[in-house]
Amino acid sequence: MRRQWTTTAGIVITALLTLFLLVPVLLSVYAGLTVNYARGISAGFTLDWVKQVWALYSDTVWRSLVVALMTLALTLLIGVPGAYALVRRGGRFARAVEEIVTLPVAVPGLALALAMILTYGGAGSFRQSTLFVVVGHVLFTLPFMMRSVIAVLDTIDWRTLDEGAASLGSPAWRRFLDVILPNVRPGIVAGSLTVLTLSIGEFNLTWMMHTPMTKTLPVGLADAYASMRLEIASAYTLVFLVMVIPLLIGVQLVAGLTEKRTAS
Amino acid sequence: MTHAATAPQRGSSISTRALTKTFNGNRVLQPTNLEIEAGQILVLLGPSGCGKTTLLRLIAGLETPDGPDMIRFDGDDVSGVPIEKRNVGMVFQSYALFPNMTVSENVAYGMKIRGMERSKRDAETRRLLALVGLEDYADRRITAVSGGQRQRTALARALAIKPRVLLLDEPLAALDAVLRERLRVEIGLLLREFGITAVYVTHDQAEAMAIGDRIAVMDRGRIAQIDVPRVIYHRPANDFVADFVGTMNRIDGRVSGGVLSLESDDTGAALAVGGPDRETVLCFRPESARLANGSAAVRARVVASTFFGPTQRVVAEVTPGRRLQLDLPSSLAFDPGQIVGFEIEREAIIEFQEA
Structure with missing residues (x-):
């Protein structure tokens, strides 16, 4: 009886929490689909707002995707070998580097953006390009990739795996590709999901860094909330969800596929 | 030596010259000279921290020796050659198998690195898996096979690269x-069949005896004794080896007139060992004791006995507090308090001068 009582309580609490998280999102989606939010369902539903959002802001959707994927590519290229190098080296130096790399997370995004503008403001074409935003996102997301990979490295006996491969004649770069990478895959997948979601949703850094030509989705969203009617802003949220959910599922699928490929 | 000489010999001889290793100013391996003939199996035996694993890792190329020209394979200096270029097969305590690969992929990895073509590689992998009795497990993931099967996979993987040692x-x-x-029986047979030079580290003396052509007993960074198992067991060079390998009884006392005497009420011993008068330690193995009742017999009071089947291990005191372990026929009962009489052959008594 006692266990049933706790089970019921668990279900109720979980349901309440889920509702707490989901209701605002669902309301947003609902608002984006109503003809007039103030009048509610009686006014009927429409896709007009979504169409308007697409007409006004489709470039921000694509830009956000491009920025997120470029950010992911760079954090993978820098973060994964970097994490392994740090763990291999160990000691005080490695810890200091890890702290420095983590700093951009602690520093307010606005301050980081300001520092970036102070440093590269003079480099006109770079400052104006989407790449500038990408660099900002890499600075911000890199520690999440590295920490995720380091966490997995800490749980596997990478040194023995590396020595085992070395004893079979494998050169250092091949040991990294053949033995280390496949065994830290869970950390890479988790890190990738974090980096993608952070990059796509990133606002305060991007808001400071963007130019009218390099607006990302969240910056456009702020723009819409500030200057358009509620239904358009809500429809924008709907577009955001439609974009981000398949993207995350896609990453999971790709991770699953590469696992099967290397296993065969 | 007997078996390996007839088997086809593969592998290199290993020699070390004044080989040392220092970690952060702490010398963990004292100057070590070692000669291992091609095809021979040497076991490094010792307690943890004796330097046996360091010596193995130096031979493997996983550690760099303190100086140049300290390790040679077939006369070639390999001291500065990293493990990936040294062509040594290594079986790790934790196996170091790759969890992202199957059993056969693990075995084939070294051949793949060497660029061996697919069909030859597959055939060789199958041959090796059959050799270690794993042909039915080729496509299993490493995480899906047992400890013993992992161990054999690791052995097959190491042999697949046709290592020098x-x-x-x-x-x-x-x-x-x-x-x-x-x-340990299987591995011993397999290594002899391969006729490969092998260095085997263990802290288990039974394993060392079963596998080694020779055993090097190590103590605090140096080799305390290196010889065939029989000599290590029956003629230990010093106290440390005697203690570490098997069970050893010790009786310390003064030899005068060639006899070491111990007396106490109705127990005691008079061991005729000859030689000048001296303080000494006499040692003998439990199985060297023979039941006897003559005047030369040692008399000891039984404290306890453990039944093993073919024999029994009797613990007895020759004088109060001086306990001996004796392996005696299991057909006779020895009750605590009873006096047991036994003799030890002169040849079975090992003497270390009191240090």
Whole structure:
């Protein structure tokens, strides 16, 4: 009886929490689909707002995707070998580097953006390009990739795996590709999901860094909330969800596929 | 030596010259000279921290020696050659198998690195898996096979690269006792069949005896004794070796007129060992005791006995507090308090001068 009582309580609490998280999102989606939010369902539903959002802001959707994927590519290229190098080296130096790399997370995004503008403001074409935003996102997301990979490295006996491969004649770069990478895959997948979601949703850094030509989705969203009617802003949220959910599922699928490929 | 000489010999001879290793100013391996003939199996035996694993890792190329020209394979200096270029097969205590690959992929990895073509590689992998009895497990993931099967996969993987020497670092330590006993026989046979030069690290003396052509007993960074198992067991060079290998009884006392005497009420001993008068330690193995009742017999009071089947281990006191362990026929009962009389052959008594 006692266990049933706790089970019921668990279900109720979980349901309440889920509702707490989901209701605002669902309301947003609902608002984006109503003809007039103030009048509610009686006014009927429409896709007009979504169409308007697409007409006004489709470039921000694509830009956000491009920025997120470029950010992911760079954090993978820098973060994964970097994490392994740090763990291999160990000691005080490695810890200091890890702290420095983590700093951009602690520093307010606005301050980081300001520092970036102070440093590269003079480099006109770079400052104006989407790449500038990408660099900002890499600075911000890199520690999440590295920490995720380091966490997995800490749980596997990478040194023995590396020595085992070395004893079979494998050169250092091949040991990294053949033995280390496949065994830290869970950390890479988790890190990738974090980096993608952070990059796509990133606002305060991007808001400071963007130019009218390099607006990302969240910056456009702020723009819409500030200057358009509620239904358009809500429809924008709907577009955001439609974009981000398949993207995350896609990453999971790709991770699953590469696992099967290397296993065969 | 007997078996390996007839088998086809593969592998290199190993020699070390004043080989030392220092970690952060702490010398963990004292100058070591070692000669291992091609095809011979040398076991490094010792307690943890004696330097046996360091010596193995130096031979493997996983550690760099303190100086140049300290390690040679077939006369070539390999001291500065990293492990990936040294062509040594290594079996690790934790196996170091790749969890992202199957059993056969693990075995084939070294051949793949060497660019061996697919069909030859597959055939060789199948041959090796059959050799270690794993042909039915080729496509299993490493995580889906047992400890013993992992151990054999690791061995097959190390042999697949046709190494100059095979190095094994406590390969059975992670297994349970029954499996360990079976595999040590299997590994010993397999290594002899291959006729490969092997260095085998263990802290288990039974394993060392079963596998080694020779055993090097190590103590605090140096080799305390190196010889064939029989000599190590019956003629230990010093106290440390005597103590570490098997059970050893010791009786310390003064020899005068060629006899070491101990007396106490109705127990005691008079061991005729000859030689000048001296303070000494006399040692003998439990199995050297023979039941006897003559005037020369040692008399001891039984404290306890443990029945083993073919024999029994009797613990008895020759004088109060001076306990001896004796392996005696199991057909006779020895009750606590009873006096047991026994003799030790002169040849079975080992003497170390009191240090």
